[in-house]
Amino acid sequence: xxxxxxxxxxxxxxxxxxxxxxxxxxxxxxxxxxxxxxxxxxxxxxxxxxxxxxxxxxxxxxxxxxxxxxxxxxxxxxxxxxxxxxxxxxxxxxxxxxxxxxxxxxxxxxxxxxxxxxxxxxxxxxxxxxxxxxxxxxxxxxxxxxxxxxxxxxxxxxxxxxxxxxxxxxxxxxxxxxxxxxxxxxx
Numbered sequence: 001x002x003x004x005x006x007x008x009x010x011x012x013x014x015x016x017x018x019x020x021x022x023x024x025x026x027x028x029x030x031x032x033x034x035x036x037x038x039x040x041x042x043x044x045x046x047x048x049x050x051x052x053x054x055x056x057x058x059x060x061x062x063x064x065x066x067x068x069x070x071x072x073x074x075x076x077x078x079x080x081x082x083x084x085x086x087x088x089x090x091x092x093x094x095x096x097x098x099x100x101x102x103x104x105x106x107x108x109x110x111x112x113x114x115x116x117x118x119x120x121x122x123x124x125x126x127x128x129x130x131x132x133x134x135x136x137x138x139x140x141x142x143x144x145x146x147x148x149x150x151x152x153x154x155x156x157x158x159x160x161x162x163x164x165x166x167x168x169x170x171x172x173x174x175x176x177x178x179x180x181x182x183x184x185x186x187x
Contacts, residue, residue: 038071
């Protein structure tokens with residue numbers, strides 16, 4: 001059984017730990033370089049044969065940006081940076097079969113090209129990058145294909161966002177040091 005003093009000491013230690021973490025400046029998100037205040041995402045083009053996959057990819061991209069970026073999302077026409085690109089193709093792989101030639105697992109590959117556009121300077125500031133991701137699923141799972149598609153698009157969105165925005169991000173201590181990339185000068 002805990003005494004009153006032991007419980008109080010534990011609470012004080014927890015409070016001190018929480019205060020120390022809150023003041024350390026730790027950040028989990030990407031911060032844009034000075035001059036870039038917001039990011040927009042255009043609906044990607046769709047060169048694949050899969051209908052409306054670009055809409056699902058747009059949802060995945062905006063979710064990753066909301067989770068990873070310490071800057072607001074804006075409409076593409078109002079943003080300082082615009083993420084744009086194309087779904088290049090979606091392929092379904094033949095899959096894994098049993099010795100009796102019964103299909104038990106299959107999968108899909110999604111490939112996209114993306115770049116980061118600065119509308120003010122009318123130039124690409126990052127990319128283009130071409131990324132692909134593969135996801136497998138069990139054929140007997142009723143949600144297998146749709147869940148695999150969601151996982152593939154989420155993974156692809158994460159890779160695209162990190163590949164394009166990480167080089168433009170500012171280190172967490174940049175407010176003190178002034179380091180990090182700056183917006184390109186006006187032409």
